[in-house]
Amino acid sequence: MDTMGRHVIAELWDCNTEKLNDMQLIEQIFVDAALKSGAEVREVAFHKFAPHGVSGVVIISESHLTIHSFPEHGYASIDVYTCGNIIDPNVATDYIIDALEAKTCEKAELPRGMGPVAVQPKSH
Amino acid sequence: MDTMGRHVIAELWDCNTEKLNDMQLIEQIFVDAALKSGAEVREVAFHKFAPHGVSGVVIISESHLTIHSFPEHGYASIDVYTCGNIIDPNVATDYIIDALEAKTCEKAELPRGMGPVAVQPKSH
Numbered sequence: 567m568d569t570m571g572r573h574v575i576a577e578l579w580d581c582n583t584e585k586l587n588d589m590q591l592i593e594q595i596f597v598d599a600a601l602k603s604g605a606e607v608r609e610v611a612f613h614k615f616a617p618h619g620v621s622g623v624v625i626i627s628e629s630h631l632t633i634h635s636f637p638e639h640g641y642a643s644i645d646v647y648t649c650g651n652i653i654d655p656n657v658a659t660d661y662i663i664d665a666l667e668a669k670t671c672e673k674a675e676l677p678r679g680m681g682p683v684a685v686q687p688k689s690h
Numbered sequence: 691m692d693t694m695g696r697h698v699i700a701e702l703w704d705c706n707t708e709k710l711n712d713m714q715l716i717e718q719i720f721v722d723a724a725l726k727s728g729a730e731v732r733e734v735a736f737h738k739f740a741p742h743g744v745s746g747v748v749i750i751s752e753s754h755l756t757i758h759s760f761p762e763h764g765y766a767s768i769d770v771y772t773c774g775n776i777i778d779p780n781v782a783t784d785y786i787i788d789a790l791e792a793k794t795c796e797k798a799e800l801p802r803g804m805g806p807v808a809v810q811p812k813s814h
Contacts, residue, residue, distance in 0.1 A: 567743065569765045571758075573699070575800060613733035613749050619691065623747040625737050629758050630747065634695075634773065641693045645769070645803050649758065674807065676699060676716075677719065678767050679760075681796065 569679030571629055571649040574659045578642040580669035586637040589614040589622070595665045596624045596631050599658035605648065628653050633662075642666055647678065693803030695753060695773040698783045700782070704793035710761040712737040719789040720748045720755050723782035724777050729772065757786075768791055771802065796813040 581593050585591055593612045600607050605626035612622030618638055624631045629647040636642070644662055646655040655675070709715055717736045724731050729750035736746030742762055748755045753771040760766070768786055770779040779799070787795050 567760065569760050569767070570765050575697070575802075577802065577805065579805075590787065607748075608737045608745065609735040611733040611747065611749060615751070615791045621732070621749050623733075623735065623749060623756070625735060625745050625747060627739070629767075630745065630756055632747070632756070632771075633809065634752055634753050635772075636691065636693050639693050641803060643693070643695065643753075643771075645760075645771075647756075647767075649767075674800075676798075678699075678701065679765060681701065681703075 568648040568650060570651065571678035571679050572655050573645065573649060573676040574655040575674045575676065576644040576659050576663065577672040578644060578663060578666055578668035579671070580640050581642055582667040583637045583640055586635040586640070586642055587618050587620065589620045591620060592620050592633060592635065592685055596622060596633060599645060599661040600624050600626050600631055602621050602622040602661055603655070631658060642668070651680065692774060694775065695712055695771060695802035696779050697771040697802050698767065698779040699798045699800065700768040700783050700787065701796040702768060702787060702790055702792035703795070704764050705763055706791040707761045709789060709790055710741050710759040710764070712745065713744045714758060716759065718745050718758065719786060720746060721732055724748050724750050724755055725787040726785055727782040728777050748780040755782060766792070773803065794804070
């Protein structure tokens with residue numbers, strides 16, 4: 567496989583705080599996001615923190631999706647990284663943004679596997 | 691927990707190609723890297739691709755470490771993301787760089803959980 571990839575970093579604020587604390591829902595949202603983008607799901611690992619917060623990853627054939635949620639701050643930290651040039655990581659990212667009802671979002675896209683790391687800020 | 695975090699993106703080239711294809715070794719390197727940085731390991735999920743390549747994640751209380759390896763290109767794509775201001779993600783990143791014997795590396799550090807995403811390129 568080609569090393570070239572696209573890595574979207576998304577900072578979601580003012581999300582639905584109940585959803586941010588629901589591990590099963592978040593896991594389903596992330597698997598659905600991967601599938602909707604056309605990715606192939608390989609491994610799924612999520613963890614619920616006490617008293618609140620969820621961390622998790624979906625490993626796809628094309629790289630990964632991750633989340634760290636902070637319900638007490640209405641914040642979720644999202645990464646969607648896809649190798650190759652067929653899958654657009656923004657499809658999964660935008661699905662997650664909508665599903666978690668983020669009212670504010672900052673996105674940036676980093677090229678991966680091409681040598682030096684650079685970042686391209688994007689508005690949503 | 692505070693939303694503030696540090697996310698190190700590292701592009702490793704000219705690595706030891708045998709190590710890049712050894713899933714058990716990579717899993718051990720990543721768990722060790724997390725522990726050496728002072729992180730608490732919560733979940734571990736790795737996947738071996740045919741004919742070559744390994745993807746994996748270590749979820750820590752403080753966020754995550756991920757790898758996607760491309761032995762055929764001598765390349766590994768690394769993320770080390772730590773929330774809070776106690777753990778330095780560069781400790782784990784540098785341990786991984788040494789363990790995989792990368793001869794060339796590009797690193798960048800992104801602040802997370804502080805609003806807009808920015809990137810600070812770093813030389814290694």
